[in-house]
Amino acid sequence: MNTSGLNEAAQKAAALCEKSRACVNDFKAWVQLDSRNLSDGQQLAVKYFIVAVILFFAQILFGLLAATQFIFPGFLYEILDFSVNRMIHINAMIVWMLYGFIGCVYWFLEEESGTEIVGLKLGNIAFWVLTAAVTLVVLVYLLVQIGPGKDSSLWFINEGREYIEAPRWADIGIVVVMLIFFYNVVATFSKGKWSGIAGVLTLDLVALAGLYTAGMFYMTNITHEQYWWWWVIHLWVEATWEVLVGVIMAWSLMKLLGVRRKIVQTWLYIEVALMFGSGILGLGHHYFWIGTPEYWLTIGGFFSALEPIPLVAMVVHAVYDSGSHALKSGNHPALAWIIAQAFGNFFGAGVWGFMHTLPQINLYTHGTQWSASHGHLAFFGAYATINIAFFYLAIQHWRGDVWMGGGSQNAWRWKWALGLLNGGVLGMTIALLIAGYEQSFIERAVEGSTWGGYFTAQNHPSFQSAMIWRLFFGGMTFAGFILLVWDLLTIGKGETRKAPEIIES
Amino acid sequence: MIEPVALEDFFITFFSSALIILAGAGYALLFSWSKVNPSIRIKIAAYVSYAVLVLAVAVLTRAAHFQGYWLIISVLMAVGYFFAPIGIWHLCVKTHAGSNLKNNNNNNNNNRG
Numbered sequence: 293m294n295t296s297g298l299n300e301a302a303q304k305a306a307a308l309c310e311k312s313r314a315c316v317n318d319f320k321a322w323v324q325l326d327s328r329n330l331s332d333g334q335q336l337a338v339k340y341f342i343v344a345v346i347l348f349f350a351q352i353l354f355g356l357l358a359a360t361q362f363i364f365p366g367f368l369y370e371i372l373d374f375s376v377n378r379m380i381h382i383n384a385m386i387v388w389m390l391y392g393f394i395g396c397v398y399w400f401l402e403e404e405s406g407t408e409i410v411g412l413k414l415g416n417i418a419f420w421v422l423t424a425a426v427t428l429v430v431l432v433y434l435l436v437q438i439g440p441g442k443d444s445s446l447w448f449i450n451e452g453r454e455y456i457e458a459p460r461w462a463d464i465g466i467v468v469v470m471l472i473f474f475y476n477v478v479a480t481f482s483k484g485k486w487s488g489i490a491g492v493l494t495l496d497l498v499a500l501a502g503l504y505t506a507g508m509f510y511m512t513n514i515t516h517e518q519y520w521w522w523w524v525i526h527l528w529v530e531a532t533w534e535v536l537v538g539v540i541m542a543w544s545l546m547k548l549l550g551v552r553r554k555i556v557q558t559w560l561y562i563e564v565a566l567m568f569g570s571g572i573l574g575l576g577h578h579y580f581w582i583g584t585p586e587y588w589l590t591i592g593g594f595f596s597a598l599e600p601i602p603l604v605a606m607v608v609h610a611v612y613d614s615g616s617h618a619l620k621s622g623n624h625p626a627l628a629w630i631i632a633q634a635f636g637n638f639f640g641a642g643v644w645g646f647m648h649t650l651p652q653i654n655l656y657t658h659g660t661q662w663s664a665s666h667g668h669l670a671f672f673g674a675y676a677t678i679n680i681a682f683f684y685l686a687i688q689h690w691r692g693d694v695w696m697g698g699g700s701q702n703a704w705r706w707k708w709a710l711g712l713l714n715g716g717v718l719g720m721t722i723a724l725l726i727a728g729y730e731q732s733f734i735e736r737a738v739e740g741s742t743w744g745g746y747f748t749a750q751n752h753p754s755f756q757s758a759m760i761w762r763l764f765f766g767g768m769t770f771a772g773f774i775l776l777v778w779d780l781l782t783i784g785k786g787e788t789r790k791a792p793e794i795i796e797s
Numbered sequence: 798m799i800e801p802v803a804l805e806d807f808f809i810t811f812f813s814s815a816l817i818i819l820a821g822a823g824y825a826l827l828f829s830w831s832k833v834n835p836s837i838r839i840k841i842a843a844y845v846s847y848a849v850l851v852l853a854v855a856v857l858t859r860a861a862h863f864q865g866y867w868l869i870i871s872v873l874m875a876v877g878y879f880f881a882p883i884g885i886w887h888l889c890v891k892t893h894a895g896s897n898l899k900n901n902n903n904n905n906n907n908n909r910g
Binding site for chain 2: 554555558559562586589590593594597598600601603604605607608609611612638642643646647648649650651652653655656729732733737738
């Protein structure tokens, strides 16, 4: 290329940069968000929230592609295979929720500790490193879809372990980022002041970083291999994430409803004790069919029956609170999403979980669409909802603590987004439940898990109808997501009334 | 050793399992509501919900072939779901005691004023 060609390319690049900058400025002028309302820690939290929303979009997009391939198996065949779509769908979900949780903690860290974040610069570097790594991992998933399973592919392309497919370098990176996050939390609380919430959070982060390492080594025996893999899948997600949600919920309830700190912290301890008491050995329900000793059938069965107890506690406490305190809040969308969390967690984890957890029935349902049905409602109900509630808390503060209660402008948007997202996920859950029932009955019970049984079940009219309905409700979820993003960007714009200051009751 | 559910009991197993959780939560909801808003009708509804739960436990026990020590699960569910809401209600009252006291004092002061 000659000098004039280079100059031309440089001019084009400069013009493109200028255009992008102008677009960003136009967007900033349109959303009218004032970052001066945010502390340094909250500005870091907002970065995590933005990436979380982008990954939420990726989760839904790749989920829709995979759902389409269930109906039209030739769709994008050898261009974007089902295995890749499913993998990105699930990985994006795990990572966006993690981004959301980290963002939530950075959001309240300074206020809770009463001091500035100690390693803010380190936190910012960790954010960019993690985001670059996630982008690179997804690009590699898309560009290298098939290939030999060698040591090098394990390190650089795909680890090949369901749900935690990230290559080994990324695994190490995730643990390093978690350790930086852990350091920031502990050092900030140590510099400022400790609280019950701070103590539970710190202990939980030890488990959050530590348990992930259980998915980073291989064993030659498949039973041993699966034994440790479940530590990441069950204990990481069902124990440490639940506690993290408890911490976020505790802080949100103080800010949203003015619940007294002493009450919130006491109940946080009770919930953590109930969740760990039933949840840790509830792990047993994953050990039923992987070659572990028979006593796991009993342990898994017993502790699975205990797992709904924290949910019953939640019901009683909610009624007590509604009877003794009027639920008045200046942020209706956040409150509505927290109520959605209570219902989603109860039905998704409690009802859908217990329906197929006892080994006498799990023999047939394990790993069928029944599990997918439970997974959709439980993950959305327990984790997505609390993140979305927090997004609304953050946007309210970002706009300068404006009124977002009754009589707000364009309130239909958040109500419709809430309805479409919850209705969409519930619809997918019911559709997958029907598919799972049919699959576990025909493929597993009648035909004894044979290939013939598998194809009979997959081609059964009720299974195929269920898959069409799943795609329809996936589309509804996508519509809800678009409306949610629109609402998050515009809610409170032009609102002049201030939200009342919430003080502890 | 466990005995898997029979084909004809497939649906009833799922249904009774779900009903246990729903009736358990229904009982917890109605029980606590009857405490907030004392009414014999709500209390009766709570016990009806609990009776549904016991029935669902009995159906699941039969359908899932609970025998020997597996029967402990049935007993635990029947007893546990009855007492758990009562215990949790007492915890609520105790943990909120300071707050209620504060509210009452505020009300008394307001009345005096």
